[in-house]
Structures are given as structure tokens and as C-alpha cells.
Amino acid sequence: MTISYFEMIILYCLKQINGERTLSSLYHLFQGKKSAQTIQDAHLFELSPFFHSFPSIRREDLTETAETLEKMDLVSKQHEPLRYRLTSSGLRLLESQTANPEPRYLQGLRYQHMEGPLWERLTLLIQVCSNLIHHQNSYIPVQRRKETIEWVKSFIIRQSNSRETLAENLYSELADCLESEIRNELRPSFFVMRLTGYNRIGLTSRQAAERAGVELSYFHLQFLNVLHFVIYSITTHKERYPLLASLVTESGFGISITVSAEKTYQLLLKGYTLEQVASIRNLKKSTIEDHIVEIALSVKDFDINPYVTIEKQQRIGQVAAVASYRKLKDIREQAPDANYFEIRLSMARLGDQS
Secondary structure (H helix, E strand, O other), X not given: OOOOHHHHHHHHHHHHHOOOOOHHXXXXXXXOXXXXXXXXXXXXXXXXXXXXXXXXXXXXXXXXXXXXXXXOOOEEEOOOOOOEEEOHHHHHHHHHOOOOOOOOOOOHHHHHHHHHHHHHHHHHHHHHHHHHHOOOOOOOOOOOOHHHHHHHHHHHHHOOOOHHHHHHHHHHHHHXXXXXXXXXXXXXXHHHOOOOEOOEOOOOHHHHHHHHOOOHHHHHHHHHHHHHHHHHHHHHOOXXXXXXXXXXXXXXXOOOOOHHHHHHHHHHHOOOOHHHHHHHHOOOHHHHHHHHHHHHHHOOOOOOOOOOOHHHHHHHHHHHHHHOOOOHHHHHHHOOOOOHHHHHHHHHHHHHHO
């Protein structure tokens, strides 16, 4: 049986959520909705790489794909609308795949707030450097956002090296970065096909997919896979890629949480209690609890001990591990003295550690 790559992705995601969430949860995951529920689900069901992976997806796309998989007897609809579980045929099909549908370096939840700005700055800088060394001053910028154009102008002005040296260093670092992992599930050509330079116009994703002879969804995720690998490389090895790293370190990119959760986080850092924050911000206690769960998922060194005792964390972890529970109701039945906030917070930390 043959299915498309996108259908394989949906099949994989439906296997992960196992009927415990509706298709709407995948819709919000793919769109990158910055809500506490979506972020927690991304960790809980180990789907964080796919966060913000298809930001333009429509609900109809998911519904139609799920219905197609159902007709092929790969998934079955549950009693509640838009809830699906894999059939034995669907599980066998997934297990028969030699390649993991999840690209190796894809980290949507971690890098989605960085990928857009970095891609804009990098592609415009490459175009500018390419035209500068060919003494070409008349061309249409590949990026049109004023913030990006002004940033690249300022960046070039601050460089002490000649335009030729700048171009050489940029090429050298990017080539070294992309070539370092060519043999390990990376498709650098998908990245390069979209670059614009002197007398060269980069391809759109659709054009590049057609030229490569692959599905658009496959090209898109493999492109993101390369981009996320670049982000990982230049943020992890700044001394090796100083020029590329400056495109990120000077940007002020922060942790990936909602604006409202960020405001709560700043108050917590000042020593205010949960109740005090709720009062100061004139928000419900449950809303601040949502923020704290979101912060715990996004900030690795955030201390959750003031909100749930270590003993409860351990007990909740034991229940979740033994029974493989992902429904909060099931966990609470096994740990009745823990409230839902304490369970969500403990599961958030457990999910982050896994």
C-alpha cells in the first residue's frame, strides 16, 4: 500500500495522540498556536518537532486526509467527532517504513521563533554580498520587510572586512555547516535551491519541489530540517561560525512563550507568588497556572518545586511511567491528592526531560 508523505505524517501524529486529542489539536500544533494546551500537548505526545511545521494548513486539509486514511482502513474514527486511532493495518504500515517520517533535525517548538528572522537575514545578506562583489547595485531585494533590510544594511556597515572578505567568510561558514552533515539525513540542496544571488533567482518551495521531483510537503519539512540544523549548529558552535552566529545572537531572540506568559514570568522572577501575580495582572488564578505550565515547558531551569512538592512530582511520574497515562483524569485517579495544575506541571517537566 502506498500513501503520500503528508498522509504518512498525519498517520504518525495520530499514532502519537492515540485518540486522546481531536484533529484540532494537530491543526493548532502545525500552525504553531502559542497556547499552554498546544505547547503542553507537543511535549506530552512527543510531537514538538512538528510545532509550526505547516503554518498555512487548513482544517479541511486535515479532515480530508483523515477521511482518506479511514477509507484505506489505516485509521478508525472514535465515538467522539474528529478523534482517530490507528488500525492494525495502519500500525503495520508505519512499522514497515524504513525512514522515520520525522526529519532528524526538525525542532519546531524550539526554533520556530528563530527560523523566520534568520532565513530573512541570511538570504538577503547572501544576495547583497553576491551583488556587491560583482559591483551590481541595481536589483530587487529578495526580502521586503523594512526591519530585515535595515538590519542587513547596519550589519554590513559594521563589518571591518572588505566586501570580498565578507562574502568569502559567509560562503566558507555556510558551506562548512551544510557539508558537515551531508551523509546524515540532510538535504542541503533543498536549502541552496532557494537562495538568490547575482544573476540568480531562488526558487519558491513549490518550484524547488517540482525540480527535485518530490512532494511539496516533503520538500518543505526537509527544508526546515536543514534550516533548523543550521540554527542548531551556529548557536552551539559560535566560535566555529562567528559570522553566521551573529545573525542570531544580535537579534534578541528570546524563549518561545506567549506574550502574556512572558509578563507572568517577569513577575515571578521578581519574587511574586502565583496569587500575587494573578492580583497584579487582574487575571484568574487558573490563567496564571496555565502560564506557569507554559513557562515550565519552555524554560529548562524554571523551578517548579514552589508549586508542586518533589514527593508529588515523583509519584505523578511513577504513575505516568507505569501506566503510560497521558490523560490527566487517569493520572488523578491514581494520585488523588494532586490537583490538575500539579499534574500538568509535573508532566510538563517530565515531558521536557524526555
